[in-house]
Amino acid sequence: MADQTTSEAYENIIVRRQNRVGIIQLNRPAAMNALNSPTMAELLAVLRQFDRDDGLGCTVITGSDRAFSAGADIKQMAQASVVEMMAMPFLDYWDQLLHIRKPVIAAVSGWCLGGGCELALACDMIVASETARFGQPEINLGIIPGGGGTQRMARAVGKALAMEIVLNDRRLTADEALRYGLVNRVAPVDSYLAEAIKLAADIAGRAPVAVQLGKEAVNQAFELLLTAGLRDERRLFNALFSTEDQKEGMTAFVEKRAANWQGK
């Protein structure tokens, strides 16, 4: 099949589609892709639109080679009171990230700090360039991570290292991030994005409903105790026997042919 690429215009992000992969590029180069409310609004609107689009199976979020994102926009928060912080729509966008059903891969190069690192951690997988640097430097601003950094970082790399990252601004190189299980793979800076898109295309070519329920089931491992998680997995597993794709997948195996997924 010929490679189909289309693009759409936004103010703070660049959106394009490549066959069954949606690609969102953070695009605030003058601010190192700092995440302000308008950027998060556009990002979430597009993620939700992709979730509803049967023509797409997986999303890649990326930044520039120099910076995935340097975090939440400090200039937006600097003078805010606690009441103003609590009322910022910014918070809702972070909550909405939890409800994206299709897999999202972060393709990270350069700075991946603060809220930028939290955004990457909220994605389902991370492909990093060799120049990627991960950190939660909020302590330097007199605050702690607020977008999931303490929780997801601790789950990803363990308590000991998470404490150093959160309390003492320890930054991880791409190789360290790979070693500690924060990222899936590391690639040269000129190919990390292509690598992430290739991974996304592979996933997008698989049985769509099973992919979404697989994502849901793995995420439950971080929410539930083992017995409840196993029960949940069993329900999702059984539910897939009501899909046409389960019949097609097993029939295709028996008939020794490739499956033709319908997403039903």
Ligand code: DAK
């Ligand atoms: N916000 C706003 N502008 C930023 C920025 C940021 N986070 N990071 C960089 N910039 C801007 C700089 O101000 C500068 O702008 P101009 O001065 O040119 O106008 C421009 O980007 C280039 O930055 P530098 O001149 O500093 O470039 P360098 O190469 O020297 O340094 C750097 C790059 C990324 C190491 C450095 O800029 C830096 O340390 N940036 C700040 C990193 C940081 O502290 N990040 C944590 C921010 S706090 C929440 C969700 C999320 C969050 C909180 C709550 N809820 C849901 C409740 C997240 C909080 C954070 O992320």
